[in-house]
Amino acid sequence: MTENARAGAETPAKPITRARLVASRFVSNRLAVAGLGVLALLYLVAFLVSPFLPWDYQIIDYGHALEAPGARHWFGTNSIGQDMLAQTLRGLQKSLTIGLLVAILASLIAAVVGSAAGYFGGWAERVIGWGLDLLLVLPGFLIIAVASPLFLGRSWLFLVLLIALFSWMLSARVVRALTISLKQREFVIAAQYMGASPAKVIVSHILPNVASFLIIDTTLTVGSAILTETGLSFFGFGVQPPDISLGTLIAEGSSAALPFPWLFIFAGGALVVTVLAANFAGDGLRDAFDPGAQIGAAK
Numbered sequence: 001m002t003e004n005a006r007a008g009a010e011t012p013a014k015p016i017t018r019a020r021l022v023a024s025r026f027v028s029n030r031l032a033v034a035g036l037g038v039l040a041l042l043y044l045v046a047f048l049v050s051p052f053l054p055w056d057y058q059i060i061d062y063g064h065a066l067e068a069p070g071a072r073h074w075f076g077t078n079s080i081g082q083d084m085l086a087q088t089l090r091g092l093q094k095s096l097t098i099g100l101l102v103a104i105l106a107s108l109i110a111a112v113v114g115s116a117a118g119y120f121g122g123w124a125e126r127v128i129g130w131g132l133d134l135l136l137v138l139p140g141f142l143i144i145a146v147a148s149p150l151f152l153g154r155s156w157l158f159l160v161l162l163i164a165l166f167s168w169m170l171s172a173r174v175v176r177a178l179t180i181s182l183k184q185r186e187f188v189i190a191a192q193y194m195g196a197s198p199a200k201v202i203v204s205h206i207l208p209n210v211a212s213f214l215i216i217d218t219t220l221t222v223g224s225a226i227l228t229e230t231g232l233s234f235f236g237f238g239v240q241p242p243d244i245s246l247g248t249l250i251a252e253g254s255s256a257a258l259p260f261p262w263l264f265i266f267a268g269g270a271l272v273v274t275v276l277a278a279n280f281a282g283d284g285l286r287d288a289f290d291p292g293a294q295i296g297a298a299k
Contacts, residue, residue: 022212022288022289023288025287026284026285026288029288031284032280032285032287032288033284034280035276035278035279035280035282035283035284036280036284038273039274039278039281042273045089045092046092046093046096049089050086050089050090053083053085053089055082055085055086056083057082057086057089057244058082059082059083059086060082061073061077061081061082062081063081064077064081065077065079065080066078066079068260068262073085075087075088075262075266076262076263078252078263079256079263084262084263084266085266087249088249088267088270090244091249091267092246092270092274094156094239094245094246095229095230095271096226096274098156098159098163098225098226098229098239098245099221099222099225099278101157101160101164102160102221102225102229103167103217103218103219103221103222103225104218105161106167106168106171106221107168107217107218107221109165110169110171110174110175110214111175111207111214113128113168113172113175113176114172115175115176115179115206115207116128116202117129117172118175118176118178118180118182118183119179119183119201119202119206120198121180128172128176129176132172132173135166135169136169136170138166140166141232144162144163144166144232144237145235145237147162148232148237148238156239156240156243159229159232159238159239163225163228163229163232164225167224167228171214171217171221174213174217175210175214178210178213179202179206179210182205182206182209182210183206188206191204191205212289212290213289215285215289216282216285216286216289219278219281219282219285220283222282223274223275223278223279223282226246226271226274226275227271227275229245229247230245230247230271231247232247233245233246234247234248234250235251236251246267246271246274249263249267250264250271253267253268
């Protein structure tokens with residue numbers, strides 16, 4: 001045996017960790033990688049390009065109202081002469097920010113409520129389960145629309161809170177089921193025997209083992225939260241003028257979409273691309289963490 005062969009035989013192989021395996025599965029999914037890349041690109045473009053544009057989203061170019069896309073205004077102008085490229089990027093900023101904050105907040109609520117219900121069981125699980133069932137049958141969109149006038153003139157963060165409050169229930173039920181299964185595992189029982197508090201067990205042993213689901217859920221919720229915000233803003237219940245979101249831009253441009261399509265098509269296109277990218281990335285993460293789901297779907 002040569003020296004090189006002997007050295008190669010003696011070199012231990014690198015262990016294949018779960019993180020490396022998940023990353024390998026995700027990278028092999030081209031749609032998922034493309035979705036994550038497009039989503040990251042949209043964030044970068046929305047926040048980094050705007051300061052370098054020749055027109056601010058609030059500046060009015062007098063004498064150039066409803067101008068078609070051209071060298072002066074790449075995306076054209078609206079009915080009062082504001083640059084549609086700057087307006088679209090500003091709307092994308094707000095919609096992306098709302099979608100991300102709602103997704104994170106909803107996943108946090110689902111993690112806390114679901115893990116508490118599954119871990120404690122008994123009356124706590126029954127009360128939380130009844131609460132979840134009640135919230136699931138309530139028309140969240142309608143309640144948000146009715147409650148939104150109470151927050152007119154206040155920060156758009158109230159809108160984030162309202163949407164998040166009706167976006168966590170299904171995820172909490174999944175976390176509860178996972179927690180019920182996990183609390184029977186040896187490492188959880190050992191932590192209990194060692195005197196660890198319920199909060200310590202949940203934070204140190206339960207939540208890390210449902211983190212993969214929460215990551216997937218957060219990614220998928222970004223798209224649905226953006227659609228919810230867009231729908232609310234379209235009907236006047238979401239982001240309020242003078243602020244801008246993709247929903248407000250679509251609402252303003254929909255009435256003139258045929259004679260002046262640039263008022264609608266760029267904001268609408270940004271919405272479609274954003275939601276598709278988030279969904280592709282979320283589906284890819286789900287398949288990477290749980291390859292059995294992909295096999296089941298193929299069958």
